[in-house]
Amino acid sequence: MTPTLALHQRSYGALQDPDRHSYAQLVLPVAGEVRLEIEGKAGRLDPLHGALVAPGAWHAQCSAVSNRSLILDVGADAITHGAWQRLLDRSFMTLSPAARKLIDYLALMSERHATPPSVLQGWLPLLLDTLALVDPQPVSRLAALLARIDGEPAAPWSTETMARCAGVSVSRLHALFREELGASPHAWLQQKRLEHACHWLSGSGRTVAEIALAAGFADQSALTRAMRHAMDTTPAAYRKRLLENGTKTQ
Numbered sequence: 001m002t003p004t005l006a007l008h009q010r011s012y013g014a015l016q017d018p019d020r021h022s023y024a025q026l027v028l029p030v031a032g033e034v035r036l037e038i039e040g041k042a043g044r045l046d047p048l049h050g051a052l053v054a055p056g057a058w059h060a061q062c063s064a065v066s067n068r069s070l071i072l073d074v075g076a077d078a079i080t081h082g083a084w085q086r087l088l089d090r091s092f093m094t095l096s097p098a099a100r101k102l103i104d105y106l107a108l109m110s111e112r113h114a115t116p117p118s119v120l121q122g123w124l125p126l127l128l129d130t131l132a133l134v135d136p137q138p139v140s141r142l143a144a145l146l147a148r149i150d151g152e153p154a155a156p157w158s159t160e161t162m163a164r165c166a167g168v169s170v171s172r173l174h175a176l177f178r179e180e181l182g183a184s185p186h187a188w189l190q191q192k193r194l195e196h197a198c199h200w201l202s203g204s205g206r207t208v209a210e211i212a213l214a215a216g217f218a219d220q221s222a223l224t225r226a227m228r229h230a231m232d233t234t235p236a237a238y239r240k241r242l243l244e245n246g247t248k249t250q
Contacts (some may be wrong), residue, residue, distance in 0.1 A: 004075040005120050007110055011069070015062035024074045024088070026054040026127075028095070028109045031150040031196070032067025036060075036092075043092040045069070046147035049151030050095050050103075050131075052087045055079075068199065070107055072124070086132045099130040111202050118144055141166055149189065153196045153216040153224055159185050189216075194230055201239045208235045 012034050027036060027050055034045045038059045043206055053059045055076060087093065095103065106123055109115050145166040149157060162185050163173040177185050197215040200206055206214070212223035212235075224234050229236070 004077060005124070007074040007106070007115050007120060008071045008073070009068060009107070009110055010071050011067050012061050013062045015060060018058045018060040020056055020058045021073075022055055023076065024055050024079055024084075026070075026072040026074065027051045027053065027061075028070040028072070028103045030068045030070060031192075031199075032063060032065050033147040033151055034061050034063045034067050035070060038091050040092060043095065043127075046143060047093075047100065048143050048146070049092065050099075051092050054088050054091070063151075065148070066136060067151060070103060070110070072120075074124075079155065086127065087128070093131055096130055099127060102127050102130065111199060121239055141168060142180055149192060153193050154214055155216070156215070157189055162189075172222075190226065191230075194226060197227070197235070198238065201235055202242045211235070 001061070026043060029045045029047050029050060031047065034058065036043055036045055036051050038051065038053055039057050042049060043049070102123065106115065109119065145162055148165060159170050159173060163170045167172060168176065174187055177183060177188060183190055193216040197211050200211045200214065209220040212220045215223065217223040217226065227233055227235055227238065
């Protein structure tokens with residue numbers, strides 16, 4: 001059945017056979033990097049770049065790194081907003097800071113519980129407006145670095161290794177992070193590692209110790225300290241609360 005409006009979180013691995021469907025699909029990366037091909041045109045998706053697959057368009061995707069994307073399926077009867085045509089004409093798009101905030105908000109909502117249709121119906125027009133109004137922007141000097149960190153949060157990242165990856169000096173790295181993300185490299189890295197940890201706590205059977213190492217923390221105690229400081233909770237308490245909320249909504 002063709003969906004009118006449906007939201008999923010997905011991760012991609014090895015290249016699969018091309019697919020197509022009768023509904024439109026917004027692909028909005030949350031973490032990592034994905035290569036997407038739409039009707040023979042290839043593009044790289046990461047937290048700064050998304051895509052719109054038109055109804056009936058052949059497409060295929062793959063990734064060699066850890067990744068996660070919001071996928072919004074939109075039935076033909078819901079493609080009524082004036083921004084759709086402009087988006088359908090270009091397929092690949094730059095995600096503005098405003099669009100990024102909307103995507104992160106919905107990603108957080110969908111991790112905690114099923115997103116009510118009323119929330120999607122209110123969120124989608126706002127997102128479409130932000131996407132349609134953005135003219136192509138120069139590629140961020142941080143784009144490749146951010147995507148690589150998202151895909152490899154456990155790597156031994158320092159400001160020096162980040163700067164080398166971005167092809168800039170350490171001082172320029174700090175300036176770019178402040179200009180584009182409003183945070184220092186270390187603060188942004190810590191937040192990303194926490195996001196990965198929270199995602200795995202909510203959606204995997206890994207132990208807390210395994211999650212801590214996979215997210216880039218030295219050990220379980222380091223993750224616990226970070227969550228206490230940033231979220232006033234512990235990994236065990238966070239996972240327990242999510243399980244209880246999931247049980248109540250079933």
